[in-house]
Amino acid sequence: xxxxxxxxxxxxxxxxxxxxxxxLGLSAxxxxxxxxxxxxxxxxxxxxGVNKFSLLAIPFFVLAGAIMAEGGMSRxxxxxxxxxxxxxxxxxxLVNILASTFFGAxxxxxxxxxxxxxxxxxxxxxxxxxxRDFATAVTVSGSVQAILIPPSHNAVIYSLAAGGSxxxxxxxxxxxxxxxxxxxxxxVMCLFIARKRDFPKGKRIPMKEALLICVDALWGLMTMVIxxxxxxxxxxTATESAAIAVIWxxxxxxxxxxxxxxxxLPKLVHRTVKTLAIVMILIGFxxxxxxxxxxxxxxxQITGLFTSISDNKYAVLMMINVLLLVLxxxxxxxxxxxIMTPILLPVVTSIGVDPVxxxxxxxxxxxxxxxxxxxxGVLFVGAAVAKLPIERVVKALYxxxxxxxxxxxxxxxxxxxxxWLPAALLK
Amino acid sequence: MKNNILRLTDIxxxxxxxxxxxxxxxxxxxxxxxxxxxxxxxxGSQWPEPISILLMVVFTFFGAxxxxxxxxxxxxxxxxxxxxxxxxxxMAGLVDVLMLSVAVFMTVYGSKLCxxxxxxxxxxxxxxxxxxxxxxxxLGGFITLIFILEHMVLGYQGQRDVVTFDHxxxxxxxx
Numbered sequence: 053x054x055x056x057x058x059x060x061x062x063x064x065x066x067x068x069x070x071x072x073x074x075x076l077g078l079s080a081x082x083x084x085x086x087x088x089x090x091x092x093x094x095x096x097x098x099x100x101g102v103n104k105f106s107l108l109a110i111p112f113f114v115l116a117g118a119i120m121a122e123g124g125m126s127r128x129x130x131x132x133x134x135x136x137x138x139x140x141x142x143x144x145x146l147v148n149i150l151a152s153t154f155f156g157a158x159x160x161x162x163x164x165x166x167x168x169x170x171x172x173x174x175x176x177x178x179x180x181x182x183x184r185d186f187a188t189a190v191t192v193s194g195s196v197q198a199i200l201i202p203p204s205h206n207a208v209i210y211s212l213a214a215g216g217s218x219x220x221x222x223x224x225x226x227x228x229x230x231x232x233x234x235x236x237x238x239x240v241m242c243l244f245i246a247r248k249r250d251f252p253k254g255k256r257i258p259m260k261e262a263l264l265i266c267v268d269a270l271w272g273l274m275t276m277v278i279x280x281x282x283x284x285x286x287x288x289t290a291t292e293s294a295a296i297a298v299i300w301x302x303x304x305x306x307x308x309x310x311x312x313x314x315x316x317l318p319k320l321v322h323r324t325v326k327t328l329a330i331v332m333i334l335i336g337f338x339x340x341x342x343x344x345x346x347x348x349x350x351x352x353q354i355t356g357l358f359t360s361i362s363d364n365k366y367a368v369l370m371m372i373n374v375l376l377l378v379l380x381x382x383x384x385x386x387x388x389x390x391i392m393t394p395i396l397l398p399v400v401t402s403i404g405v406d407p408v409x410x411x412x413x414x415x416x417x418x419x420x421x422x423x424x425x426x427x428x429g430v431l432f433v434g435a436a437v438a439k440l441p442i443e444r445v446v447k448a449l450y451x452x453x454x455x456x457x458x459x460x461x462x463x464x465x466x467x468x469x470x471x472w473l474p475a476a477l478l479k
Numbered sequence: 480m481k482n483n484i485l486r487l488t489d490i491x492x493x494x495x496x497x498x499x500x501x502x503x504x505x506x507x508x509x510x511x512x513x514x515x516x517x518x519x520x521x522x523g524s525q526w527p528e529p530i531s532i533l534l535m536v537v538f539t540f541f542g543a544x545x546x547x548x549x550x551x552x553x554x555x556x557x558x559x560x561x562x563x564x565x566x567x568x569x570m571a572g573l574v575d576v577l578m579l580s581v582a583v584f585m586t587v588y589g590s591k592l593c594x595x596x597x598x599x600x601x602x603x604x605x606x607x608x609x610x611x612x613x614x615x616x617x618l619g620g621f622i623t624l625i626f627i628l629e630h631m632v633l634g635y636q637g638q639r640d641v642v643t644f645d646h647x648x649x650x651x652x653x654x
Contacts, residue, residue, distance in 0.1 A: 065577065068570045069559040071552035073543070074581045081584060095588040099613050102539050108510070108531055111503055111538065288514065295510035319645035321500035326551040329499060329542025334553070336539065384553050426557055 054348040058083035062341070072387045073330065077337035083344040094340045101339025102332060105291055107212060109220065110335075111328050112294030113205040116275065116301040117159025118324050123305025123312040125272045126168035129154040132269035134254065135262040137239075142246020143254035144177045145190050146239050152194035153235045154269070156201030157276040158301070162422055162430045165195035170437040181252050184438055185448035186245075192434035192445065193452035194238055196419040199385075200231030200412070203279050203294065209386055210411045212335065213342075213393035218407045220290040221283045222474040226408045229473055230416065230463045237455045245451070271304045284477060331386050338390035345394060355399045365403045369464050372396060373417060380421020384429060388418055405467075412470040416460045423449065481633060488629050489641045492548050495622060499542035502534040525603040533612045540585075540619025547578075548626040550637035575631045582627055585620025593617060 061082045065075035077098070084094050133150035137143060148169065155165045170191040177187035199206055202224035211218045245251075257265070275297050282288035288296065305312050312320075345351065358368055379388055393414070400410045422430040425446055435442045463469055513527035546552055559570050597610035629636060636642065 066555045070574045071554045298507040322645045325499040325542045326546045329546045332539035333543035
């Protein structure tokens with residue numbers, strides 16, 4: 053009954069269209085009233101939820117990514133990718149995917165990836181003879197790499213939602229191989245499609261020009277070296293490395309690239325404040341929701357429910373995948389990480405799944421949710437950039453969904469994909 | 480009358496954006512300063528960490544208030560947008576009232592938390608009462624309350640120039 057009051061009121065509030073963050077807060081209050089917990093305790097849990105040093109990494113990573121994305125980074129990453137893979141048949145599709153891989157290394161945002169890489173490459177691909185819906189589908193599905201490849205602010209959110217017990221450094225490293233596998237799978241598929249539909253070959257870029265392009269892009273790609281190098285060597289904490297990344301991003305875009313005008317900075321700040329504050333307050337209210345959930349022992353009940361259906365690890369993981377995929381099509385990533393992690397983590401740890409591995413399973417699932425209708429933020433942005441109806445992009449995305457499902461299965465059932473790198477590098 | 484109110488809420492909106500923006504700016508300077516003092520000066524300042532956390536709380540609650548006015552919060556519109564106009568209005572009204580209750584909770588219980596913890600001090604910066612670090616919660620809650628009332632009386636203001644001056648690029652680009 054307790055669970056019904058808490059989860060039911062949350063669901064009801066969401067359905068009538070209340071913003072998710074406030075719906076979490078209000079249903080926590082309803083739950084507290086139901087089990088006779090004073091409202092002061094809810095206030096304390098909200099305040100404690102946003103009062104954490106590790107939380108600071110989120111605004112910093114997002115800001116660094118936003119500065120780079122708007123400061124001309126995507127154009128340079130596209131040029132860099134063209135040098136490396138542009139000359140094969142279907143080259144621009146590969147350039148698109150590889151540019152997203154690089155973009156993932158400076159930002160964890162699929163939406164920023166789609167918006168900035170898409171606006172450079174979708175028109176370019178169409179000009180060279182690729183269908184516009186195919187170009188959009190490549191951009192949208194390739195952008196899911198940004199969530200996996202470090203730095204990923206969603207990994208930081210997961211670490212927080214898991215109670216801070218999962219190391220951010222381990223999560224960052226765990227994302228590298230699944231991210232690259234995703235890129236590779238998409239690239240192989242694009243090569244096949246390119247041959248079948250006879251997409252054009254690109255030109256090889258002359259050596260001297262290629263060198264200049266590489267140097268130009270390396271300034272931006274240094275961001276990841278700073279972040280991972282700092283964390284792995286133990287010089288910085290994750291939060292500190294994120295702050296350094298902001299300074300570095302600012303330095304590179306304003307002093308080296310100089311595409312961005314100083315008088316446009318207020319717009320950047322305005323956009324960033326709006327998009328970031330909603331995630332931060334979501335984290336605060338989700339903390340109060342999680343607090344009531346724990347008091348009601350909902351995670352234990354859900355674990356019992358899952359294990360009563362099956363105690364087979366693979367079957368439980370499959371059920372969780374289906375659940376996350378369905379939820380992901382309906383809702384955004386950050387709220388789902390915050391709500392579902394405290395519920396599902398006890399389930400998977402009870403059947404012996406590593407929390408870092410589960411983090412990656414969640415990232416791939418919810419990343420797919422971003423590009424599937426009815427609610428898919430990245431899909432919407434992609435369609436808007438390409439000026440195409442959403443249905444047409446979805447139709448072009450069908451083969452890409454297949455590729456993503458393949459990657460999801462690999463990440464779910466081959467734990468080493470996620471766990472090998474952190475085990476090898478973090479002693 | 481209406482225009483005067485809107486002018487005031489515009490100023491309040493911009494104040495929230497600038498307070499949040501300044502917080503994130505200062506945050507991203509003092510954390511590296513902390514690293515600098517640790518490795519270069521060898522003194523290891525204690526204050527950057529608690530001050531950044533305070534600024535993050537400021538950023539979160541003022542920014543979220545502004546984001547409410549801009550209509551930027553994540554909500555599920557799948558059900559409501561398929562409803563006919565009448566029930567749709569009813570739902571929107573209901574959401575306003577419920578939002579109001581959360582904003583009142585933030586203001587009242589946030590203030591209570593501040594007052595109860597005002598006597599305690601933060602270890603690293605003795606002059607700072609713990610209650611002060613929670614102040615953004617009731618303040619942000621109160622500003623949200625004003626924006627909700629504005630929404631109830633004067634309707635949605637997310638299309639105003641002060642809110643949309645950054646719109647030529649794709650919205651939501653940062654996340």
